[in-house]
Amino acid sequence: MPLDSVIVARIVALIQDGRGQRETARIVGKSLCAVQNVYQRYEETGLITRRPGSGRKRVTTRRDDRFLVSTSLRNRTASAVLLRNQLQEVRDVNVSEWTVRRRLRAAGLSCRRMATGPPLQRRHRIARLAFAQNHLAWNDEDWSNVLFSDESRFCLNGSDGRRRVWRRPGERYAPVCIDERLPFGGGSVMVWAGISSEARTNLVFIQNGSLTAHRYITEVLEDHVMPFMITMGEHGILMHDNARPHAARIVRGYLDEVGIRRFDWPALSLDMNPIEHVWDELGRRVRRHTPAPRIAQELRELLLQEWNNIDQNVILNLIQSMPRRLQTVINARGGNTRY
Known part of the structure; x- marks a missing residue:
């Protein structure tokens, strides 16, 4: 240099x-x-500057480079070909898309997969920010009184999109290089569970139809949440999201009747619920299993086995991350976060 x-x-x-x-x-x-x-x-x-180089001169000037950078920042999903065309149209400079990529890389911009997140509207951001600010001062003891709960669906032939394959040129569609997928995952199993710092509930399988408000009361709240909340004492709080079976009037009435306190949980806030990471861990354990389950009954048995094998310290660490999660939400002003 x-x-x-x-x-x-x-x-x-x-x-x-x-x-x-x-x-x-x-x-x-x-x-x-x-x-x-x-x-x-x-x-x-007699000069302290470099001699003029003998190589090929740069096609773009610094002004052209700034145009590429500012245009890409205004339209983050623009391809290198589109940026090249705009540079030619506006600045009358003809370069290849590879030159565009090099200029952007030199400016610290790199092309990566977009992060995913729910479509947050202004009211969602306000509610998320208010919840994070109101509970930021909670310590580990406060969060240990919360039962975090949620449902999740696991498919027989699901894929996390991370599988890679070593292949030669021209082997893209070779049988050994294809990730075979069945429509709708080849069948699925829906489960419910709750976690706390000290323990977890049993894994509940939602079978024979979708989860309704009445089934949520009879199959989940009465059989699993009520006994668990009794062990947590008078300071126990139930956390469930705003799904229709959870937010139904008869569910709210039942919780008030039996005296179960609950969070006023903001909508579209999966990143603040640590049980989502437990579902990810459970899914990874199932995908690593050999042989893979072929029917729904095998998948249910494997889910139950791996659910019991998850170390409670893993769950404890996730719940103790709540202050960091809330601070990240505050830093994002209620927007999506890395969690």
């Missing part, structure tokens, strides 16, 4: 003041070879 003109000027000044080249190299923190080359160039040209 060429030396800065300030360093070059200092090297020349030190040598002209009578310093040796080896001593000068030690003072400026450069190699002796670099100092010798710099001073030799100065003696030949």
Whole structure:
């Protein structure tokens, strides 16, 4: 990499003041070879700047580069081909899409997969921000009184999109290089569960139809939540989201009748619920299993086995991350977060 003109000027000044080249190299923190080359160039040209390069000249100017950067920042999903066309149309500069990519990479921009998140409207952001601010001061003891609950669906032939394959050119559609997928995942199993710092509920399978408000009361709240909340004592709080079976009037009435406190949980806030990461861990364990389950009954048995094998310390660490989650929501002003 060429030396800065300030360093070059200092090297020349030190040598002209009578310093040796080896001593000068030690003072400026450069190699002796670099100092010798710099001073030799100065003696030949009388300049501290580099000689004009003999290679191919840059097609784009700094103004063209700024145009590419600003255009890509205004339209984050624009392809390199589209940016190249806009540069040619506006600036009358013709370059390849590879040149566009190099200019953007030099400016610190890189092309990556978009992060995913729910479509948050203004009211969602306000509610999420208010919840995070109201509970930011809670400590580990406060969060240990919360039962985080949710449902999740696991497919027989699901894929997390992370599978990769080593292949030769032309082997994209070779049988060994295809990730075979069945429509709708080849069948699925829906489960419900709850977690807390000290323990977890049983894994409940939602079978024979979808989960309704009445089934949520009879199959989940009465059989699993009520006994668990009794063990948590009078400070226990139930966390469930705003899904229709949870927010139904008969469900709210039942919780009020039996005296179960619950969070006023903001909508579209999966990132604040640590049980979502438990579902991810459970899904990874199932996908790693060999042989893979072929029917729904095998999948249910494997889910139950792996659910019981998850270390409680993993769940504890997730719940203790709540202050960091809330602070991240506040930093994002109620927007989507990395969680």
